Amino acid sequence: MSREQKAVDRARKAFLTGxxxxxxxxxxxxxxxxxxxxxxxTEVSEGLKKDLRRSECGTPLFETLGLESEINLAVRNLxxxxxxxxxxxxxxxxxxxxxxxPEPLGVVLVIGAWNYPWAxxxxxxxxxxxxxxxxxxxPSEVSSxxxxxxxxxxxxxxxxxxxxxxxxxxxxxxxxxxxxxxHIFYTGNGTVAKIIMEAAAKHLTPTTLELGGKSPxxxxxxxxxxxxxxxxxxxxxxxxxxTCIAPDYILCDPSxxxxxxxxxxxxxxxxxxxxxxxxxxxxxxxxxxxFKRLMALLEGSTIAVGGENEESECYIGPTVLRDVKPDAKVxxxxxxxxxxxxxxxxxxxxAIKFINQREKPLALYIFSSDNKLIKRLIxxxxxxxxxxxxxxxxxxxxxxxxxxxxxxxxxxxxxxYGFDNLSHLRGCLIKQLKMEGVNNMRYPPHTxxxxxxxxxxxxxxxxxxxxxxxxLLALMAVFVAVILQRYFTD
Numbered sequence: 465m466s467r468e469q470k471a472v473d474r475a476r477k478a479f480l481t482g483x484x485x486x487x488x489x490x491x492x493x494x495x496x497x498x499x500x501x502x503x504x505x506t507e508v509s510e511g512l513k514k515d516l517r518r519s520e521c522g523t524p525l526f527e528t529l530g531l532e533s534e535i536n537l538a539v540r541n542l543x544x545x546x547x548x549x550x551x552x553x554x555x556x557x558x559x560x561x562x563x564x565x566p567e568p569l570g571v572v573l574v575i576g577a578w579n580y581p582w583a584x585x586x587x588x589x590x591x592x593x594x595x596x597x598x599x600x601x602x603p604s605e606v607s608s609x610x611x612x613x614x615x616x617x618x619x620x621x622x623x624x625x626x627x628x629x630x631x632x633x634x635x636x637x638x639x640x641x642x643x644x645x646x647h648i649f650y651t652g653n654g655t656v657a658k659i660i661m662e663a664a665a666k667h668l669t670p671t672t673l674e675l676g677g678k679s680p681x682x683x684x685x686x687x688x689x690x691x692x693x694x695x696x697x698x699x700x701x702x703x704x705x706x707t708c709i710a711p712d713y714i715l716c717d718p719s720x721x722x723x724x725x726x727x728x729x730x731x732x733x734x735x736x737x738x739x740x741x742x743x744x745x746x747x748x749x750x751x752x753x754x755f756k757r758l759m760a761l762l763e764g765s766t767i768a769v770g771g772e773n774e775e776s777e778c779y780i781g782p783t784v785l786r787d788v789k790p791d792a793k794v795x796x797x798x799x800x801x802x803x804x805x806x807x808x809x810x811x812x813x814x815a816i817k818f819i820n821q822r823e824k825p826l827a828l829y830i831f832s833s834d835n836k837l838i839k840r841l842i843x844x845x846x847x848x849x850x851x852x853x854x855x856x857x858x859x860x861x862x863x864x865x866x867x868x869x870x871x872x873x874x875x876x877x878x879x880x881y882g883f884d885n886l887s888h889l890r891g892c893l894i895k896q897l898k899m900e901g902v903n904n905m906r907y908p909p910h911t912x913x914x915x916x917x918x919x920x921x922x923x924x925x926x927x928x929x930x931x932x933x934x935x936l937l938a939l940m941a942v943f944v945a946v947i948l949q950r951y952f953t954d
Contacts, residue, residue, distance in 0.1 A: 466639050467630070467636075468630055468632075468636055468639040468640045468643065469639070469642075469643055471600055471628040471630050472571065472600055472640070472643040472644075472645070474625050474628065475571050475598040475599070475600055475625065475626060475627075475628055476570070476571050476598065477625070478598055478623070478625035478626045479568070479570060479571055479597070479598035479626065483623075483626075484568065484593075484596045484597065484598060484623075484626055485568060485596050487542055487543060487546055490542060490593055490594055490596055491539055491542060493593050493622055493623060493626075493627075494535050494538055494539050494542075494590065494593055494594065495535075495539065496621045496622055497535055497586070497589075497590070497593070497621060497622060498532060498535045498536070498539075499621060500617065500618065500620075500621040500622075501528050501531050501532055501535070501586075502532070504613075504617055505523070505524070505528065507613050507617060508523060508527070508528065508582060508610075508613060509523040510609075510613075511607075511609040511610040511612070511613040512527070512581070512582075512607075512609075512610060514609040515578070515581070515607040515608065515609050515610050515750065516579075516607070516703065516704070516706070516747050516748060516750060517747045517748040518703070518747055519744045519745050519747075521745075522703075522745060522747075526580060526583065526702065526703065527580060527581075527582040527583050528582060530583055530587070530859075530860055531582060531583065531586050531587065531590070533860075533862065534587060534590050534862060534878070534879070534882075535590055537862050537879055538590055538591075538593075538594040538879075538883070541880065542594055542883075545566065545594070545880055545883045545884075546566055546596075546883075548563040548564065548565050548892070549563055549564040549565075549566075550562070550563050551563060551564060554921075554922070554924075555920070555921045555922075555924050556921050556922060557893065559896070559899070560893060560894060560895045560896070561892070561893070561894035562892070562893050562894075563892050564889050564890065564891060564892070565889075565890045565892050566595070566883070566884070566887040566888070566889055566890070567596070567887060567888050567890050568595055568596035568597045568887065568888070569595070569597055569646040569647050569886060569887065569888055570597060570598070570645075570646030570647075571597065571598045571599070571600065571645050571646050572588075572592045572597045572598070572599045572600070572645060572646060572647045572648070572649060572886055573599070573600050573602065573640060573641075573643075573645045573647070573648045573649065574588045574589055574592065574599055574600070574601050574602065574649045575602045575604075575637065575648070575649070575650045575651065575652070575660070576588075576601070576602065576603045576604050576651055577604050577651040577652050577674075577708075578604035578606035578607035578610075578750055579607075579703060579706040579707060579708070579750070579800075580703070580707070581603060581604060581607040581610040581611070581614075582610070584651040584674065585601065585603055585604075585614070585651075587877065587878070587882070588649040588651075588672070588877055588882065588886075589601060589627070590882065591877050591882025591883055591885060591886045592649070592886050593627070594882070594883050595882075595883050595886040595887040596887075597646070597647075597886055598625075598626045598627065599626070599627050600627075600628055600630055600640065600645075601614065601618070601627060601628065601629045601630065602629075602630050602631075602636075602637060602640060603615075603629065603631060604652075605631065605632060605633040605636075606750055606751065607750070611631050612631070614629050614631075615629045615631045641659075641660065641663035641664075642663070644667040644669070645664075645667070645669050646669065646670075647669065647670050647671070647672070647886060648660060648664050648669055648670075648671045648672070649671070649672045649674075649875075649877075649886070650671065650672070650673050650674065651674040651675075651708075652674075652675065653675060653676065653798075654675050654676075654871055657673045657675055657873075660673070661673070671874070671875070672867070672873075672874065672875030672876070672877065672885060673868070673873040673874050673875065674708070674866075674867060674868065674873050674875075674877075675708070675826065675868050675871065675872050675873040676708040676709075676798050676800070676826050676868075676872060676873075677712075677798055677823055677824070677825040677826050677868070677871055677872040678712040678713060678795070678797075678798050678799070678822065678823075678825055679709055679710065679711055679712045679825040679826055679827040679828065679829065679847070680711075680712065680713060680715055680815075680818075680819050680825060680828060680829065681696060681711035681712075681713065681714045681715065681829040681830075681831070681855070682714075682715045682716070682812070682815045682819075682828075682829070682830050682831065682832075682841065683696075683714060683715070683716040683720065683724065683831045683832075684812065684830070684831060684832035684833075684834060684837055685717055685719075685720065686832055686833045686834050686837070687831045687832050687833050687853070688833070689720070689723060689724065689727060690727055692727075692831040692853070693724060693727035693728045693730075693731060694727070694731045695831075695853070695854050695855050696711055696714070696728065696804075696829075696831070696855055697728045697731035697732060697735065697782075698731070698735065698855065698856075699711050699829075699854075699855025699856045700782075700802070700804050700855070701732065701735070701736070701746070701782045701802050702856070703747055704746065704747040704748060704749060704780070704801065704802050705799065705800065705801040705802035705803065705804075706747075706749070706750065706800055706801060707800075707856065708800075708826055709826050709827040709849075709855075709856055709858075709859060710799075710800075710855075710856070711804070711827075711829050711855055712798060712799055712805075712825070713788070713794075713795065713799075713804070713805040713806070713807060714804065714805070714806045714807065715807055715808075715809050715815045715818060715819075716806065716808060716809070717808065717809070717810065717811075718808040718810070721786060721787075721806055721808055724806060725768045725769060725784055725786060725806070728769065728784055728804070729768075729769045729784070732769065732770070732782045736782065740781050740782055741772070741774070741777075741779055741781065746782075748777060748778045748779055749778040749779070749780060749801060750778070751778060752775060752778060754778075754800070754801070755773075755775055755778045755780065756775075758780055758799070758800075758801040758802075758803060759773065759775075759780070760793070761793050761794040761797075761799065761801075761803060762783075762785075762793075762794065762803065763793050764792055764793055765785040765788055765792050765793070765794050765805065766785060766786050766787055766788075767783060767784075767785060768784045768785060768786040768806075769782070769783060769784035770782045770783035770784060770802075771783050780801060780802055780803075781802065782802050782804075783802055783803045783804065784804045784806065785803060785804065785805040785806065786806050787806070787808070788805035788806060788807050789807075790807065790818070792805070795807075812837060812840070812841065815841075816840075816841060816844050816845060819845050820844075820845060820846075823870060823871040823872070824846045824847055824848070824868070824869045824870035824871060824872055825847045825848065825872055826847065826848040826849070826868045826872035826873065827847060827848060827849050827850070827851060827858070828841070828842075828845060828847035828849070828850045828851075829850075829851055829852075829854075829855055830842075830850070830851075830852045830853070831852070831853055832852070832853070838852045846869060846870070847869065847872070848866075848867055848868035848869050848872045848873065849864070849866065849867075859878075861878075862878050862879035863879060864878065864881075865877070865878060865881040866878045866881070902921075905917040905918045905921070906918065
């Protein structure tokens with residue numbers, strides 16, 4: 465039996481003991497996870513610095529503060545999330561118990577990504593723990609130092625049987641995918657997502673896929689261009705552009721292009737100094753394979769700002785490309801790096817058409833002071849999420865679901881959405897062995913008279929919210945009495 469199979473088997477046996485179903489146990493594990501995040505900041509920061517050259521202040525800002533917020537939210541609301549959820553009743557169920565009961569799925573596989581390895585690995589884990597599942601945690605091998613920190617330290621805080629950490633590369637991941645899970649949560653790229661879906665299909669395992677795509681950024685003439693470009697530069701060049709919801713390219717009127725370039729150039733200097741290579745807040749490309757991929761994307765495009773690079777350090781400076789054509793190499797795949805192409809469009813109509821001719825992105829960014837235009841772009845396009853007049857910030861809003869659509873992914877998480885996504889929402893109807901006369905309408909022999917009563921009970925809408933429970937029961941009693949009298953006198 466492989467190491468991966470043993471981990472999954474232990475997790476399932478631990479789940480079957482039922483201990484993860486206890487709300488108290490879930491809260492304890494979540495609080496232990498919070499303690500880990502707070503006590504191990506040094507180790508977390510050191511790993512990220514080695515993997516991505518993330519700055520000491522950048523680690524909490526982009527990784528752990530969000531996790532603390534998510535854990536606190538789950539602890540605070542778990543009792544409410546896990547409670548039975550009453551639903552509306554019909555005339556047929558007026559005296560019954562009708563509700564939704566969230567229940568754990570079982571054993572969840574969480575496969576993380578390397579670009580924000582804590583946020584996108586532990587984030588889904590929070591939802592899995594809150595929902596009462598066991599979870600096998602597979603950090604990305606690309607961010608190897610962070611993966612080692614997870615492997616060594618998480619088991620010191622969490623139930624190591626319910627939440628094992630399995631490290632390794634492609635071979636280990638393939639072995640994990642041979643096992644049966646009750647849900648697979650993957651963050652990464654579309655190519656690997658297809659492999660995961662194929663493996664999941666063999667066991668009819670549902671999946672959540674958090675992918676990416678080319679997230680467009682439309683800048684309207686009617687906006688404060690200085691503020692817009694400042695926010696775009698921050699959203700694009702944070703983490704050296706290695707963000708699944710980074711603005712992938714800009715769409716703007718040709719008359720705006722020069723000023724957009726100048727404003728972004730000004731902000732690059734303000735954020736990262738004259739020499740971003742020496743700036744502690746400017747990271748590095750994760751490895752040389754991605755460095756070479758990004759350099760190849762520059763072919764055939766005109767560099768307006770930046771372009772400096774050094775392969776030995778995996779360094780590519782913040783770069784802006786001008787007059788980019790739709791068929792340019794940089795427009796054929798998600799960039800996932802510090803290259804920002806500008807494409808010109810003559811109108812919002814042309815921008816909408818351009819966006820809709822391509823795969824649905826994970827995010828759509830709109831910069832405009834015209835609320836009608838913002839609402840129009842939302843109505844006439846499709847994307848995982850929309851953010852007007854800022855970048856990235858919707859990821860931090862726990863009251864919004866975060867996820868993709870089409871090629872940018874499926875499923876969602878954050879806050880209650882993560883809890884629900886990793887729960888089975890079980891429909892429950894509890895009836896009593898009374899008032900059998902009401903049921904005569906559904907028993908053979910079927911007659912036109914019975915059908916008339918069935919039509920009334922099934923189709924009649926009553927606004928139960930405006931009536932007291934006693935009045936409803938009294939109304940029901942009258943119906944029952946009429947039916948009983950009718951059938952007993954026949």
